[in-house]
């Protein structure tokens with residue numbers, strides 16, 4: 181099957197799944213001021229060739245319209261005729277798919293993920309230890325410790341995208357951009373949502389803990 185043969189139902193199903201997760205996350209206020217972007221991979225995958233459905237750039241993600249998503253290739257180029265522009269951050273999604281082969285990538289801006297990235301900027305990562313919800317990352321060891329990497333928030337997205345490879349840790353399905361937001365991913369859309377929620381829980385915990393002990 182070539183890419184142009186991807187069944188329309190498969191594409192529509194990814195769009196429907198994106199609409200569903202977008203609504204859930206929007207209800208939590210996780211897309212302030214048009215921020216955030218979401219994508220779900222569609223069809224066959226090799227690191228060199230894959231495609232995914234992604235939110236269009238600049239849209240109010242708390243609103244559902246018939247023109248919210250498009251299908252792009254591994255370089256972030258639209259695969260079907262459309263007047264929509266893919267998310268400005270599509271290249272970061274491309275890198276995460278290329279390097280992990282995951283099934284979905286979700287990006288949100290929240291006050292707690294911004295604060296956590298600012299507090300731990302110089303450390304380059306947020307340390308999280310002994311929090312039960314770390315099990316959501318499929319890490320079951322007692323008192324487990326993980327570090328969530330923080331990358332600089334360059335204005336040029338390709339400059340950020342080229343740092344993704346050095347930041348990926350197969351155990352930790354997320355990367356923060358400093359004072360920007362979190363990218364979380366998973367093998368399936370269900371896993372990506374669970375990971376995103378666990379990260380957000382941990383960031384709020386880390387920020388509140390820091391202010392309690394100072």
Ligand SMILES: CSCCC(=O)C(=O)COP(=O)(O)O
Nearest residue numbers: 213215216217237238267268
């Ligand atoms: C208003 S937030 C600035 C852009 C951004 O960081 C973001 O997540 C949304 O960009 P998009 O092009 O995906 O709408």
Ligand SMILES: [Zn+2]
Nearest residue numbers: 215216269361
């Ligand atoms: Zn963003």
